[in-house]
Amino acid sequence: MEELDILYFIGIDISKRTFDVAIINGEVTKSFLFDNTQKGVKAFLRLLKNQDITLDDTLICMEHTGIYGNLIITKLLEAGANFCVEMSLRIVRSLGIQRGKSDKLDAIRLAQYAVKHCKEMELYSPLPEVLKKIKILIKAREQLVNFKADLNKHPNEVKLFDAELGKLAQKQVKKTNRCLDSEIKRIEAELQELILSDEKLNKTVGLVTSVSGIGIMTALYFIIFTNFFTRYKEAKQLACYCGVVPFEHTSGSSVQKRSRVHHICNHTMKKHLHMCALAAVRHDPELKLYYERKAAEGKNKMLVLNNVRNKLVLRVCAVIKRQKPYQKRVA
Structure with missing residues (x-):
């Protein structure tokens, strides 16, 4: 401050x-x-x-x-x-x-x-009005998606053990699923309109989604939580906030545990980055080769995926800093 x-x-x-x-x-x-x-x-x-x-x-x-x-x-x-x-x-x-x-x-x-x-604290910086609106719409969409997942949990479980009863259970929620899908698409259309209505937001979303694996929803979460990427000084700070940076856990000669990420983080960002990492190792040649090489070396697959999540955060920070879309490299 x-x-x-x-x-x-x-x-x-x-x-x-x-x-x-x-x-x-x-x-x-x-x-x-x-x-x-x-x-x-x-x-x-x-x-x-x-x-x-x-x-x-x-x-x-x-x-x-x-x-x-x-x-x-x-x-x-x-x-x-x-x-x-x-x-x-x-x-x-x-x-x-x-x-x-x-x-x-x-x-x-x-x-x-x-x-x-007082010397370490930062004065409050409000979100722009467009981000406040997007935050409300994203929350509404998230509630609908979670409700739909809960609604279909029971029919899907019944179907595993009795196909006939499973069909009956699915039939009961079919109409509700259509309504939920319609509402989710409507909210997504409103989000798209808001993005296009703001030049800065539209450009920032374009930059973030140029990184392989990062979708529009994850990009919006990045922008909201960082207020247009202004709430951190270094890329590693944002990676820590997202819960993808492993920390050493040793003490003397008696405690020699493996490095691990800290539980205090933004779990929403961590969850979205995990799905982004799964998409990236399938569609990005460089990250796919990296994942396959590390897995072949016997590395824990979740550890490798976390490394991919970390790489995605660093790539996002890089495109925002340079204000240029990410250019894929041929592996």
């Missing part, structure tokens, strides 16, 4: 109906409670004004709480406040051993986190 002359550190713990505020000025900590409504947010901003707390010399810290934080984030952006939206796990682990928990206490801990890590 750029150097700011911070006098006040504010922690905000947001829940569905209310949000707790803790204000630290030197060694003095004050706590307040507001309704998570338009009226409550205005009352919070009015409180700061009444106490002569200007937003220019204030740093506000809150956890990522999804839609519950949208209202206050919007108002803070309009007011030009300096604020950060941090991952809850990062905050919890940075504070060490903590005893007891309440919304008021969590707000104080958020303010303390801001005091301790």
